[in-house]
Structure formats: C-alpha cells, structure tokens
Amino acid sequence: MTKLVLQGLSKTFQGQRALHAVDFEITPGEIHCLLGQNGSGKSTLIKILAGYHAPDPACGPATVDGRPFELGSAAAAHEAGLRFIHQDLALIDDLSVVDNLALGGSYQGRFWLSDRRERRRAQSILSEYGVDLDAGRPLASLGAAQQTMTAIVRALHGSDVEKGVLVLDEPTASLTAKDKDHLFAMLRDVKSRGGTILYVTHRLSEVFELADRVSVLHDGRHVATRDVAGLDHDRLVELILGRPLEQLYPVAPTPGTDVALEIRDLRGGLLKDFSSTVHVGEKVGIVGVAGSGAEQVLPLVFGAEKKKSGEVRLMGEPVEPRSPKDSVRLGLAYVPGDTKRLGGISDWTLRENITLPKIAGRGPLRWLGKRQESADATPFLDQVEVKPRDPEALLSFLSGGNKQKVMIARWLRCGSKVFLLEDPTAGVDVGAKSAIYAALNQVAAEGAAVLMVTSDLEEACGVCDRVIVIRDGRVAATLSDERLSVDAVLGEMLRSGEPSAERATHV
C-alpha cells in the first residue's frame, strides 16, 4: 500500500542537478522524515510536489493513492490532497493573521466582508488549535514562532489532512521547545486520524521522537529508506553525512576572566530586567519560551531595537550604539534569527554578502578588486562548509542552511569582539553544525565573547559554558557545569510564576 509515489524525479537548475532520478514512496498513515545535508535537494523535492518548480522533462509518474497527478502544478497538488508548510512559510507580511489564514481558502462572508466577523472566526480557529495569538495583528509584527504557528493552522484548518499528505519543511527551525511540543501533539493527532506526514528536519532528536521511517538524500540522490526503530543516532548521522561524525560538540577552550560584555538592567519590549556579563572567550546561551523576552536581548544590545533603559559595556567602556553600523564599528557582530528578513541580500553574490559589513580595499585609494574580495571571502566559506564553494554564486540560489552559513561566515570575517547569535545553526545540517561550533570555539580562543539565543536546548547545553533562562522578562536562572542539562533548562523555562529577584542567579 502506498500513499505517495515519485519515480525518477530529476531537477536541474542552470545546468546543476539538484535531484537525480529520485524514487521515493510513503505509506499511508506514517510520519516519514526526509533527511539530508544542506543542499541535498529536500526543499527542491518538496517545491516540485507543491507545484512551485517544474521537474525536468521525462520524469516518471507521481501518484497519490494510486492516482497519477501532474508534478509542477500547484492546483494538481491541492486537488491530490497535498498540504504544505514551507521553510519560508509562504505567508504575507503586510497582511494580518486573519487575512493570512484566509489565503488560499476563503473568508466567511459570501457577499460582503465584515472585519469583525472575520476576526472573530480567525480567533476561534486559532483557539481550536490551541494557538494563543491576536488574530488582528499584522503578520510582520509577530515573532518567528508565532508566524510558524499561523502557517501550521492555515495548512491544517479546513483541509481533510487525514485524507491527503501534510508536508512540513523544517517547521521547528524557529520554534521554542514548548511550541515544538504543541506542534508534535498536532501532528500526532493528524496521524491518529489516519493522516500521512512528510517531515523535513535537521534536528535528529525529532526523528526519534516523531517518525516511523526516514529517507535520506545525498547530493540529490535517494540513498536510503529505513525504519526508525532499527536506527540509533550515530547510524542516522552516518547515513546523512556518508561518514561517521567524530564529535558534534568539539572540546571548547576555557573562558578567560576579563569581562568582554556587561549588560546592566536592560529593559525593552517584553524584557523587564536583564543583567549579565560575558567573559572573554566565554560562550553564554540565553533561552526562554516564546514571549518570555529572551528573543529581545540581542536586538536591544546590538541597537537594532530601542531599549527603554539599561547599560551595555564593551571591554569596560559604556557603548550606546545608535545604529547597527555603529555596533559593527564598536566590534559587535549580530546574526539575527530571521535571516530571511534581516540577513543577506538575495540578489548579491556570496562574495558581496560576506564582505558587506567590512569592505577591505587595497592600496592608497582603497580599491575594491573582485579577485581580492573573493580571495578574502573564500576561507570563511570553507570554514563553515558553504556549498556551493563559489564566491560568485548568488545568495538566492543557495539552500536555506547554506544561506545561514553565509551569515555566520560574514561575521567570522569581521574579527568582532562580541558575537550576538540567534539560533546560529537553525536549518543547518549536523556536519556543518559541528563546523560552526568549531568556528565559535576558534573565535572564543582568540578572545571573542559569544552570547547566543537558541531554541535548541541540546545545542545550548552542548556549546555554552553557561545558560541563562529568561522567564516573564527576567532572568530566572543561570545554569552551568553539573547543573547544566536539557531537563534542568527546560524545567526552569516552564516553571510558572515570575522569577523572584532572590531566586534568580545573576552572574
């Protein structure tokens, strides 16, 4: 019995094969994970299914429940019962949640639209799925996690997902642990009603938590399909990388004692009070559920958002960055979580994107030479394993994870004193994650301080010397050494009530 079958699926972009004759099938009622390194072709496969890309000519037939459907046609995919949550969510920033939920479906009013009625209806749809969100808010004003939940509700609502296939491309990349649990409960519910799910992720713990089977792509080829029950973590990593991975978290240098970054009584947005210090060579993590204020710390420190009060000192000197340009000059590097909106420039080359914050001219007139810029950018592309390794490639042609690696490479090149990173490895494959952690160790060993907000608690505990938990806008706990574990961090994140000043351990 098969639900979805693809045969001999190929896709070529400008002479580059992204998929090579992929045969792939899913059985009804299963949760099937599609895995592979960055650039291995997962999103391309999904975009062909969704009708966003046409496949190469002469591909074999695709079927759902034995019935052929036309690949490369959005209407045919919808008709066949396929529903999608894409990596970029496919929502419209300028519209409200109400209007985004109506996209591709319909409003309630048949002859005229009543804003109040549509809003009430959208609000009740959100609460039906347990999503606590004001439906009237413009999408652009929501955090990444809330946007993802909006896209998920839109895909689930009003479609007989149990009859078709629900396809999710890295839905948890910007979700906190609590949102992820919420999403998984929704997916298990879909499965219990007979639904079939195709799920792309780089978080291998999710595979063991959720999936029945996995399929692995490598350089556009289908290399394996396995039952999850017969796999362990190392074997799965080996299937994805084509080699064993020695160590995901490389041994870190011991932090120094000098203070690199000091933050005192920082307030702004949802953040009510945040104080901490980060030492030279230290890596400090910040975690919190969505809406806790954790996501606000780095933009406030960097000057990307205006703080209400508080002081930031860099190497002992008070700094008051008025603009991101100011912050860069002062030695702060910032990789925002939402790199789609705040990161690179899509129609620029990798060379231009990497050299953007600090353009190095040569000679007395500071001439900019393409060749010199390329030579300057390439070692950083290599350090975090960007594919393609071509400084002249356009950013828009890179896979999601490779775009993220370019943003990291950009800041590694700047030789910054303090790195402010939001979900630095979101969407990055397990091999490249290890390369990014090694690069962070290297900048730390050279004396930089790292402050990172992450939704991946294993990463927080594996990479950071110390993890600060934010709850209700305040520091609830700081965990390090033997007190630092995923369970302890999660426990502090989910504890109810505002943290009291006495309980919070400020360091």
Ligand SMILES: Nc1ncnc2c1ncn2[C@@H]1O[C@H](COP(=O)(O)OP(=O)(O)OP(=O)(O)O)[C@@H](O)[C@H]1O
């Ligand atoms: N529109 C495009 N134009 C040119 N090349 C593209 C385009 N989209 C994808 N590619 C290339 O196709 C290959 C597969 O990319 P794809 O996005 O499918 O990878 P992926 O497995 O989803 O990666 P990730 O895990 O990073 O999301 C990559 O080499 C990518 O650079």
